[in-house]
Amino acid sequence: MQGSVEFSAVTKTYGPIRALADFTHRFGSGRVHALMGKNGSGKSTLIKILAGAILPTAGDFRLNGVPAHFTCPRDALAAGIVTVHQELSLVPGLSVAENIFLGRLSRRRLGPVSVIDWPRVHADAARLLTEMDIGDIDPGQPVSDLSVGQQQTVEIVKAMSFEPAVLLLDEPTSALAAREVDHLFALVRRLRARGVTILYITHRLNELFEIADTCTVLRDGHLVGAIEMADATPEIIVEMMFGDVAKARRPARRGAVADDPVLSVRGLSRRGVFENISFDLHRGEILGFAGMLGAGRTEVLRAIFGADPLDGGTIVLDGVPVQGPTPRRMKELGLGYTPENRKEVGLVQQLSIHDNLCLASLGRIAPRGMTSRRRERPHVARQIRDLAIKAADPLLPVSSLSGGNQQKVVIGNWLNTGPKVMFFDEPSRGVDIQAKQQIFEIMWAEASRGVSSIFVSSEPEELLDVADRILVLRHGRGVAEVAPGETTLAQLFRICMEGHP
Template sequence: MEESASAPKCVLAARRISKSFGAVPVLFSVSFDVCEGEVHALIGENGAGKSTLMKILAGFQPPTSGDILLDGEQIDLPPNGEAEDLGIVLIHQELNLAEQMTVEENIFLGRELTSRGFLDRLTMRRQVEVLLKQVGLDIAPTARISDLSIAQKQMVEITKAMNRNARILIMDEPTAVLTPSETKLFFRQVEQLKKRGVGIVFVSHKLAEVKEISDRVTIMRDGQWIGTKPTSELSLDDMAQMMVGRELSDLYPPMNEVDVDAPVILGVENLSTGKVKNVSFDLRKGEILGFSGLVGSGRTELFEAICGVVPVDSGTIKFDNEVVNFKSVSQARNAGLSYLTKDRKGKGLLLLQKMAPNMSLFSLPKFIKNMMIDQKAEEKALARGIRRFDIRTRDADIRVGDLSGGNQQKLLLAKMMETDPRVIIVDEPTRGIDVGTKQQIYHFIAALAAEGVSVVVISSEMPEIIGICHRVFVMREGRMMGALTGTEINENEIMRYAAGLKEAS
């Protein structure tokens, strides 16, 4: 990865970086660099070491060995985000904005301008207006962050970085929660940043986006550097194979056939809540049912109502041919219906706790013995879950927050299956997860269906809806727009329903 005479200037570089946490090594002599005016994608499976490398590049973690170079000179980066003063800005996947403050207040937060001991609001507003124009963001500096879309919030984070004179932007899964149209807008802004000479580290599991936006790609696997190549020399299959070290031609598993006479395990008729309007559908034993639609279409709200998270205003829910009205997730669980939230970090897991208590929490009554938690039973359940779902960790006592995103998702699946559900509802099963772990989760879901478990998959990723579901329902603005089967399950038909261009008669 040496620079040639004609190559763009390398701004930030890691040379032979290794990192260990205690006795556990996580990076092994990794080299990486980013040049001015380029997008350098960093890809790899969950647990490959990408997050650790990013934190080292931004000064949040010191390397155990190796060198960091800034403009060709060796440097010890200041800790705790202070490397921003050098122009190195890390934008985390979970956006770091004060929701109740305005755009201009967030952009100058901690760096407010003053005049004669008072806030110089006029100067700050003028500077924010210039910055917003530079990144193409058409919002008022006085707009409250909580009123913005996810895409707009992402651009406010970038505007904050530009206000810190960012030379290097390190972005962790910046498009994970963006719609396709929002992603296109975001990419246009990235191109503008490139033209201004900003070097961008783009971390993503969406390989098609990596192919579209990046100039170079570095692949990591198991804490090691696998290779760095111009993006033009790599196909999507090349990237995937280098990431996982194996062919991924069987990304989606073979579909088991669902008996047309299989019993209906879950039936919903004319269900309405605050955001859902007269939705009806049924789910048969051993079926994988997909729910598609644009962000805000009401899919999550529908199943939160079914599972007792939010109240039902009207309509009928039948579970195993009996009318039910669950008042809580625990009631639904006890009946045999389990819901896996899309917010694994906020609602699904206790990030500061170890794996064993997380594993048992959802089915806690079965782990109580003589009024105490049976720790041996917990440990057996964890060992069972680790084996069944291939949860990869060097230490079973690790805090869950230190697991990769893919292994957190596998732990959630294992935790849910401890209740022996007959129906599982999985909301955004592979958001922010690498292609190798996606393959595993798709095969887990197919195996569950083959065993007779009924599965609902709520997903914004159209390829996985098409690849693993027997039938697909499409929602828009809280309403059911259409039901697709067989060859009807394709991107064109799904988008026509999702966009309101077509509706079931």
């Protein structure tokens, strides 16, 4: 199995936008090639061209020296190119096994007809899951029951089942916890040893040094250069990505937060999901939620926001006891929620960037119901500026933005509501390190204006850097509360994994 990939002068334009410009480069086989670059630099565009999902405007590429002409994803798949795209693509109503073998379910003869061989499909899926050492996903489970992280795991299992010659991974780890990342890396190494070529997109610098052999950097659609990881340092790569742009700074630690609680939660339970969750969130505080994938962090936030039902417990928001929260009521009381899964619940893909930035805040922008682009424009402009959203024109559909820029729109949409309390669920998922820093700086600025937030992240480093206090959840229970200043990364990891220091 050989899979070298060679691009010559590949360009992709969308009207005036050059998503990829004159890209010429060779990716050797049997190696892991990281693709780096800030949000909107053209990484996904390159992957999509290779995957047959979009056609280049100009230029061509070769596979093992043979010119390739893909007009659809099936062509690429037939050539052994398998892709895990940035946005999840599973069919929620189907089971895990059905999703893995979609369009190629094993069949058997039953008299004159051929029927789907369900026992075999399930056994094959179970074998793949076992091979990847994934114990908590059942092949018969509907995908809609899975967390985002588990869905991403299923996408990867599915990709592996095609036995790729070239594997394209577009931010495969953004929703994975440490253990799943280790499994993925073990698999990637196995494939590499078999000569598979792997293109790997990530915004996590530390992953490069663990898994990549080379690093290729894009900036504004142009190739900046490629280096061997053996010769690389984080500084060199950041320099290649951002050039002379100011480097990311850590936010300075702040003083004490006011001690009046804005949100008080006691004994919150949802059967089989989480149990007896209690905490206070103070004015101007950033409370981190740490935990492994499936610890129940998102589920707790969703229930408080009224998106999922509760079985018990009390919630007091800004002095008001809330019985049976609904998203509408919670929003009126000043709660904002940026969800982890932007495609499903964060954005309306067909609407413009402008409209998506106003979705949650129409009641505030136009209290009497009459709105206009003119009235909305300052709110839109402010978020585009503060969050540095890279958009050619705010009236383009939000789907035309790169993944990280879509994430910023989700956040801007809720900041426009002027919330008292914000839930940030994985806000830095898929955003480059500079944009991540901008988001954290906005969280700190909001906090100093008295906005309180809960910050969920699967990266403990971020929680230690950004939060004032961290609550650790494990198997749906609060197991510890830690102070970032007095906790090391290793300690926090350990509490997340084992429930105690």
